[in-house]
Amino acid sequence: MPLRALAGRADTGFPKGHAATSESGALSTHGPRDATVNSIGKRSRLGDLAYVGVIRGIAAFAMVLLLAPTVVVLITSFTGEQTLKFPPPTWSLRWYGELLHSGELIDAAWTSLKIAFWATLICGVLGTAAALGIARSRSPLARLLDSLFMSPMVLPAMAFGLALLMVFSLLSVRLSIWTLTIGHVVICTPFVIRMVSAAVQQLDVALHDCSLSLGASRFYTLRRVTLPLIGRGVFAGCFVAFLTSFDHVPVSLFLSDARTEVLPIKLWQILEASLDVRVAAVSGVIVIVTLVGLIVAQRLFGRGVGVAERR
């Protein structure tokens, strides 16, 4: 199931019911210590109740907080008004209709999709190869490369965007979707590395060795044994890379110009100028398309990988 693969790990964990040994009754054979044990037991039961209340309360709040913005955007996008009043006083599909006539938004979305496609393709191929090379190795070189590939996730993307702009202007390269793609490949690589590495580490080396000792070539083993087994990790990495690129702003801020406007920056400019309700409709489209994409991927890909694993 891709959802689990995205989270990077299979489910194992505390079993639901622990052996209930803390009940004071279980210790009652100790005679003289009974009284103290009982009072501690009572106090800790109160504490335990408070614990459950506090933890569950915060967790419930966190869950509402995670869900609320997406729901709010979806509801707002069906407003019939000019303002972002919530809940909307009247309902209509007019803002989705407006989108069809917003050429500049469609162009920006198209540019973003093209960049996300190429960036995902490049970092999917290079990143998967790299993860296969370094995920199992404990050599200093492999550790160094791993830190290098993960660092775009921690270093400020604004600084990287500015640095890349300086490189392109020094080389007098004209900004285009290719300069943007180069920046996005660097930004998206950590996700592919992380998820493919997790998959490679869970891979049973014996299968790889068996294939080689039975006379399969390295390439055949890669194609028929390794890649099918890490396929889910590769897919999850590419999926997140695509979304990251589609959504990325700081690097694009420096590398896009009037001809290569990307969607998130276009939306930002619209929002800076006025709180245009069209943005809600665009958001609605993004949310719905991503959810449908996830469900379709789960149907198609989740099952396919499952079959590969059963063989």
Place this chain on the structure above:
Amino acid sequence: MGLKDKFASFRETLPAMPLAAFFVAWFLAPFVLLLFISLFDTPEFQSIGLRQYVKFATDGFSTGVLWDTLVLGFACTAVCLLLAYPLAIVYVEGGAQRRTLILFLVMLPMLTSAVVRTFAWIVILGREGIVNNAMLALGLWGQPGRLLYSWGGLVVALAQIQLPLMALPVINSMLKVDPSLMDAAEGLGAGRWRRLWTVIVPLTLPGTVAGALLVFAASTTAFITQSLVGGGRIILMPLNIYQQAVGVQDWPFAAALSIIFTLSIVAITYLVNSVARKRMRGIDAA
């Protein structure tokens, strides 16, 4: 390690070399150039010196902006930690259905764009937004409060947007805690709070640190959310760099700001990692 071993380990990492070359050309080289450009004294690239760094330290504005940005990062990280930790506990203790639900909720914001989420917060915090309407309807506030363009609003919005970055590593490292340790602590009479502080918290430190560093880095550099929810009044490092580079066209100063910003983040990451590493010897890294 013999020469032969060295060669073997190099051959093993060979598939990583194309990506390594890509990163040297398009990631390391740009940062070197950034450092070089920050050493020019004027926007016209005439003489070389440390004038941009002196300007940063003495102009009475830039250091404050850096400080505000780092404080914002800490605040968001703290809020995320406070929310993600209980969520992870409830996840781990729950059955398959609850786990799927929580995982879905955590993934949901990751699957919708950050601009969309920022936009949602404008709807929630705006003058006619949900919070204001609710407070007015309940009669708790006499007039709409100013939630957008405030520090509180910015911290909450950023924390919500970055919450998945914290929740996933914390959940992962909580899944690795050996249940028999919890049973042992319980058998020895430790209540739930005590088990939390003495068993779960130390053992999940790797995930917590990983998540905290990601949230810190992401919230300090989240240009869109900072500028839309914070408004023009709250100036933070990313906006400052953008204005210097694109607005004022002072590339050396923008480069110096970027270098200082990057080094601050690297220094904090290094510090947190080295403090945490001392405390988590023997724990499986996240």
